[in-house]
Amino acid sequence: xxxxxxxxxxxxxxxxxxxxxxxxxxxxxxxxxxxxxxxxxxxxxxxxxxxxxxxxxxxxxxxxxxxxxxxxxxxxxxxxxxxxxxxxxxxxxxxxxxxxxxxxxxxxxxxxxxxxxxxxxxxxxxxxxxxxxxxxxxxxxxxxxxxxxxxxxxxxxxxxxxxxxxxxxxxxxxxxxxxxxxxxxxxxxxxxxxxxxxxxxxxxxxxxxxxxxxxxxxxxxxxxxxxxxxxxxxxxxxxxxxxxxxxxxxxxxxxxxxxxxx
Numbered sequence: 001x002x003x004x005x006x007x008x009x010x011x012x013x014x015x016x017x018x019x020x021x022x023x024x025x026x027x028x029x030x031x032x033x034x035x036x037x038x039x040x041x042x043x044x045x046x047x048x049x050x051x052x053x054x055x056x057x058x059x060x061x062x063x064x065x066x067x068x069x070x071x072x073x074x075x076x077x078x079x080x081x082x083x084x085x086x087x088x089x090x091x092x093x094x095x096x097x098x099x100x101x102x103x104x105x106x107x108x109x110x111x112x113x114x115x116x117x118x119x120x121x122x123x124x125x126x127x128x129x130x131x132x133x134x135x136x137x138x139x140x141x142x143x144x145x146x147x148x149x150x151x152x153x154x155x156x157x158x159x160x161x162x163x164x165x166x167x168x169x170x171x172x173x174x175x176x177x178x179x180x181x182x183x184x185x186x187x188x189x190x191x192x193x194x195x196x197x198x199x200x201x202x203x204x205x206x207x208x209x210x211x212x213x214x215x216x217x218x219x220x221x222x223x224x225x226x227x228x229x230x231x232x233x234x235x236x237x238x239x240x241x242x243x244x245x246x247x248x249x250x251x252x253x254x255x256x257x258x259x260x261x262x
Contacts, residue, residue, distance in 0.1 A: 014204035014211030015231030023062035025262035043069040050075025070154030092120035094134035115146035121155020181210040195252035201239025
């Protein structure tokens with residue numbers, strides 16, 4: 001077994017153009033950080049948001065190992081069957097059990113088994129089951145089946161992300177937030193050893209509002225009229241977190257927040 005294991009997690013990919021650009025850059029960034037595993041939040045990877053079969057397959061083919069999602073996961077009806085048949089795309093675990101797909105999966109690399117989980121926040125978002133209970137149930141049912149664990153908390157409220165991370169501090173190797181598309185400056189190790197960042201950020205155009213043309217967002221907010229949002233193309237930046245784990249203790253030893261032009 002390796003002495004250390006490194007995971008790169010990319011923030012929400014916004015639109016087909018950013019998805020294509022990230023696909024071209026994944027292997028380069030993975031090599032630059034000597035990473036063993038790549039996680040991508042793909043819930044905005046399709047045109048008009050959501051994830052479709054084409055965007056999911058493309059990211060996986062280009063080097064993503066596991067795709068997480070969020071509140072836009074059901075945008076494309078075609079993804080329902082895909083979720084049921086895929087071990088590489090997961091949906092938030094606190095959706096009802098009757099929903100397609102599942103909220104966790106495994107990735108094996110270098111003799112190390114990684115448990116990857118995904119939950120949706122409930123503060124200012126859909127009134128789903130408790131993310132605390134959903135993650136607790138997974139940890140209980142999968143106890144002894146993995147070496148390290150990673151959780152994507154797709155949530156609006158920073159307080160909820162912090163609460164979840166501290167609740168599971170020492171029980172999950174790394175907890176990272178997605179959804180707000182804004183990279184936070186609080187990457188750190190929590191007191192009991194869990195690596196944490198409130199939000200990784202996004203993969204999209206930095207000269208935008210959350211990946212969308214600025215003028216369109218401003219028009220919508222100033223007029224309150226329906227406005228078509230365009231993610232467009234142009235200079236693109238990938239935001240990501242790099243988490244390194246000591247495999248002797250199976251505890252995170254570092255987490256850094258990074259970005260790269262792609």
